[in-house]
Amino acid sequence: MHKLLVLGDQDAAYATGNHQRGGKNTAASDHAWAMTRAVAADAVRAGWNRAAFLQVMLDGPYKAGQHARSLQHRRGYDKAAAWLQRAWDGAQQYIRSTDPITTRQDFHAALAAFRARIECTPWKGVANKTDLRNLIARMEICTQAGSWDHTVSERDLAERMGCSRTTAHNSNQRLLNAKLLRQLDHGSPTDGARWMLISRLTSTTSHHWSTPKEPKAGGATSGPDVRQAGSDADIDSRAAGQLMHLDAFAHHGLGGSGLTVMAALAERGGQSLTEIQASASVSRPTAYRQLGKLKALGLIEQEGELFHPSPAALEGIGTRTQECNSPVAGWLDTAERLGTAGTGQRRRLHHEMQRSHWRHEQARIAQRRRTVKHAPLPHPSMARPQYVRSDGCAIDPTTGEVIVGLFIASDGRWIWHEPDLHCA
Numbered sequence: 001m002h003k004l005l006v007l008g009d010q011d012a013a014y015a016t017g018n019h020q021r022g023g024k025n026t027a028a029s030d031h032a033w034a035m036t037r038a039v040a041a042d043a044v045r046a047g048w049n050r051a052a053f054l055q056v057m058l059d060g061p062y063k064a065g066q067h068a069r070s071l072q073h074r075r076g077y078d079k080a081a082a083w084l085q086r087a088w089d090g091a092q093q094y095i096r097s098t099d100p101i102t103t104r105q106d107f108h109a110a111l112a113a114f115r116a117r118i119e120c121t122p123w124k125g126v127a128n129k130t131d132l133r134n135l136i137a138r139m140e141i142c143t144q145a146g147s148w149d150h151t152v153s154e155r156d157l158a159e160r161m162g163c164s165r166t167t168a169h170n171s172n173q174r175l176l177n178a179k180l181l182r183q184l185d186h187g188s189p190t191d192g193a194r195w196m197l198i199s200r201l202t203s204t205t206s207h208h209w210s211t212p213k214e215p216k217a218g219g220a221t222s223g224p225d226v227r228q229a230g231s232d233a234d235i236d237s238r239a240a241g242q243l244m245h246l247d248a249f250a251h252h253g254l255g256g257s258g259l260t261v262m263a264a265l266a267e268r269g270g271q272s273l274t275e276i277q278a279s280a281s282v283s284r285p286t287a288y289r290q291l292g293k294l295k296a297l298g299l300i301e302q303e304g305e306l307f308h309p310s311p312a313a314l315e316g317i318g319t320r321t322q323e324c325n326s327p328v329a330g331w332l333d334t335a336e337r338l339g340t341a342g343t344g345q346r347r348r349l350h351h352e353m354q355r356s357h358w359r360h361e362q363a364r365i366a367q368r369r370r371t372v373k374h375a376p377l378p379h380p381s382m383a384r385p386q387y388v389r390s391d392g393c394a395i396d397p398t399t400g401e402v403i404v405g406l407f408i409a410s411d412g413r414w415i416w417h418e419p420d421l422h423c424a
Helices: 002-007 027-046 050-059 063-075 077-097 104-119 126-145 154-161 165-177 237-243 255-267 273-279 284-297 331-338 343-370
Strands: 149-152 181-183 193-197 300-303 306-309 393-395 402-408 414-416
Touching: 002 027, 002 063, 027 050, 027 063, 027 077, 050 063, 050 077, 063 077, 104 126, 104 237, 126 149, 126 154, 126 165, 126 193, 126 237, 126 255, 149 154, 154 165, 154 343, 165 181, 237 255, 255 273, 255 284, 255 306, 273 284, 284 300
Parallel strands: none
Antiparallel strands: 149 193, 181 193, 300 306, 393 402, 402 414
């Protein structure tokens, strides 16, 4: 927030593209308003009063107050102060409506609320289910870090998600556009990039948060769908986090839809096809196809219209049923039957080769920088040893001829002198 106040929103984290009716672009004013509200919220948390906030924004040379100072120049102090007053009042109301995070326990409580909201949000489409994997992986990292800020590289994130690095990169971009993720820096030669997971929840009871963009062609969207009051989406994100990196849930295996079906049944067994379609956020044909795969592997059982996971389904151990005479004996056996065995190992080896190549290149560059440079050439007035004969006469090192009249002074520099016959 100090960087935002002094330097402004350099990363456009608070930028929005809004257009009023008639085509008037209000993106700049909306950006300034969001940035001012963010500074005001942090000022409220820091214990400032309204007068101090107005003085900093109007009298200080800070980038965050540029719009307020421009408003003061155009319309006067009263208009600018009223504009900042609205931002201050909105920030106070926002701070009162949110649960303060002052201890590690408060953070874990907020993370649990965020996890519950993620589990009850419809994630429709292939791209959205990849984003769900991304958020689940980041929630596990944040749980260990004890903060919304966390450090992870794209390769490590891809291995946790069970996808390629390119897929993880594209998912990061969608989450950045949806304002669910913010990149704090680009990392260092030894550490991954620093990120911040954003809980877009005004309070622990709010269900009204959505993506700023409509779904795109091919199922790719910029974020989760709107959380409706009557939505039946419900999965077990912890079970999904345990399974998503396995080869059985690779792209050509059970995939993201199979993962959400398993997570939905892990959350609540005994669901019908229609209920699984809603809880797993999949279409009816996809639910039918995935349930057929899981029944053939012995991982779920059907009793009438209801589907139940096998007793050891989360371990990948199936049971013998009418649809499955040879149940799987683990997730490795499942991946071999689906033809995706070794996908994760090949991905890890590929990433390790890239890391090794990168370290080798860094060491090579560092070695070149440490290489001892050639000694600088002496000044032209200094005599070089190859031009000097043992008796002190100057000679041409190529022909060995004496250069008449050229001698070396006591300080090692060239000196001209009257020709001496003993040097002939």
